Amino acid sequence: xxxxxxxxxxxxxxxxxxxxxxxxxxxxxxxxxxxxxxxxxxxxxxxxxxxxxxxxxxxxxxxxxxxxxxxxxxxxxxxxxxxxxxxxxxxxxxxxxxxxxxxxxxxxxxxxxxxxxxxxxxxxxxxxxxxxxxxxxxxxxxxxxxxxxxxxxxxxxxx
Amino acid sequence: xxxxxxxxxxxxxxxxxxxxxxxxxxxxxxxxxxxxxxxxxxxxxxxxxxxxxxxxxxxxxxxxxxxxxxxxxxxxxxxxxxxxxxxxxxxxxxxxxxxxxxxxxxxxxxxxxxxxxxxxxxxxxxxxxxxxxxxxxxxxxxxxxxxxxxxxxxxxxxx
Numbered sequence: 450x451x452x453x454x455x456x457x458x459x460x461x462x463x464x465x466x467x468x469x470x471x472x473x474x475x476x477x478x479x480x481x482x483x484x485x486x487x488x489x490x491x492x493x494x495x496x497x498x499x500x501x502x503x504x505x506x507x508x509x510x511x512x513x514x515x516x517x518x519x520x521x522x523x524x525x526x527x528x529x530x531x532x533x534x535x536x537x538x539x540x541x542x543x544x545x546x547x548x549x550x551x552x553x554x555x556x557x558x559x560x561x562x563x564x565x566x567x568x569x570x571x572x573x574x575x576x577x578x579x580x581x582x583x584x585x586x587x588x589x590x591x592x593x594x595x596x597x598x599x600x601x602x603x604x605x606x607x608x
Numbered sequence: 609x610x611x612x613x614x615x616x617x618x619x620x621x622x623x624x625x626x627x628x629x630x631x632x633x634x635x636x637x638x639x640x641x642x643x644x645x646x647x648x649x650x651x652x653x654x655x656x657x658x659x660x661x662x663x664x665x666x667x668x669x670x671x672x673x674x675x676x677x678x679x680x681x682x683x684x685x686x687x688x689x690x691x692x693x694x695x696x697x698x699x700x701x702x703x704x705x706x707x708x709x710x711x712x713x714x715x716x717x718x719x720x721x722x723x724x725x726x727x728x729x730x731x732x733x734x735x736x737x738x739x740x741x742x743x744x745x746x747x748x749x750x751x752x753x754x755x756x757x758x759x760x761x762x763x764x765x766x767x
Contacts, residue, residue: 475634482677
């Protein structure tokens with residue numbers, strides 16, 4: 450297996466093609482991971498959640514430093530992983546955020562998954578306002594990636 | 609789509625069957641995600657990395673609070689996700705950790721992936737001792753999970 454660092458353009462291309470990843474936030478140095486759909490647009494990832502996950506939204510409001518990861522594992526020797534360091538930016542339902550919210554919504558409505566529940570477990574249904582949507586985006590500060598292949602990429606370029 | 613909370617035994621079963629997930633650590637409230645293979649054994653997840661990822665090992669030594677996540681996405685309305693809160697425990701190459709290291713090694717040698725590089729990119733090769741293995745485990749403090757299905761599980765139990 451041959452592992453190499455991906456260039457920033459390669460990382461961005463992988464981000465543009467995937468739509469599912471994991472967001473990590475931290476509060477009092479306790480990290481937490483949330484699997485989420487996203488849409489990449491320029492230097493931002495647009496995301497969407499419900500107040501069901503309110504604790505984590507509170508965490509990101511108090512500490513906006515986040516990490517986001519996507520991976521594509523085809524086999525044990527063919528995979529890629531892209532990792533972002535970034536910052537949480539909430540897009541509240543206020544006039545000055547309307548354009549950004551519309552942009553987020555336009556991207557995300559094509560990629561609904563986690564936010565289409567017809568049924569939420571009883572525990573969640575008892576939580577008031579559990580389905581209030583929260584739009585936010587991640588501003589990308591740094592992006593890195595690695596990919597693995599069974600063929601040495603240096604040999605491939607020689608032929 | 610119907611989302612429900614998974615029971616702890618269901619979460620543990622999912623953990624036992626998967627072997628690939630994402631570990632999140634945090635340093636000065638900056639979270640970081642690492643995709644990793646693992647082996648579940650009782651209340652521990654056994655993991656293995658290289659000093660190539662030394663910075664993150666240093667982070668976990670200084671702040672052992674971690675989160676670990678696995679997911680299984682079959683389709684947009686059939687998925688599950690299990691999230692652990694736990695603590696990093698290093699298994700150094702010392703006599704008192706030999707039994708635990710052997711246990712980790714026995715589990716993990718069947719599941720090699722990230723740690724079988726025949727080639728590491730030039731940048732990594734220039735890093736001294738970049739392939740020194742580090743064994744560690746995550747002690748599970750809390751485990752939660754959600755699963756989604758297209759069929760209402762309450763209807764399924766009625767029939």
